[in-house]
Amino acid sequence: GAGVSQSPSNKVTEKGKDVELRCDPISGHTALYWYRQSLGQGLEFLIYFQGNSAPDKSGLPSDRFSAERTGGSVSTLTIQRTQQEDSAVYLCASSLDLAGGLNEQFFGPGTRLTVL
């Protein structure tokens, strides 16, 4: 079956513009996660969803970042007024359910964001 898909695969934008990154999880997966991978850094956990609910938004780097999930499926990560330090690969993952965090996460290919 289809895996996790993300779009766009690459996004180049100018400083100050808003961007939207999309994630389509595996069908039937109720848990969804967003990560950021900056050059030379590990994966930075941003936010998770169980269904449409995001109980903990503390991982988002600033109030310019927001995420939503509708219909328990597609999720959108929005970055407002982008800055050069937002340049990174943004990864999305889904799992069958939260299960205390122990279910295998299936990762998408990522969106490479470049802010000029």
Add this chain to the structure above:
Amino acid sequence: GDSVTQMEGPVTLSEEAFLTINCTYTATGYPSLFWYVQYPGEGLQLLLKATKADDKGSNKGFEATYRKETTSFHLEKGSVQVSDSAVYFCALINPGTYKYIFGTGTRLKVLA
């Protein structure tokens, strides 16, 4: 806070060599530990996991043992192949927090 430390890469080995990639962690409570692998051009995928002390995770010839006394989860393989060339990430999660902590990744290059 919780953290994962991996050995710096890249690691370059000849085919059939023995592999060790070190991973140590700092965590409160009793975390579960994971190794994820990212092959060139592909997304991260789970390689193996261990959920309690002394558990050994294994998959595709790779092994890692959860050592609580040394807070380590080193990845090993007895004989690497060119197809093992990838980036390997060590990770932990404290159950109930849903927040995964990943290391910076270690790039492995295996030469024929």
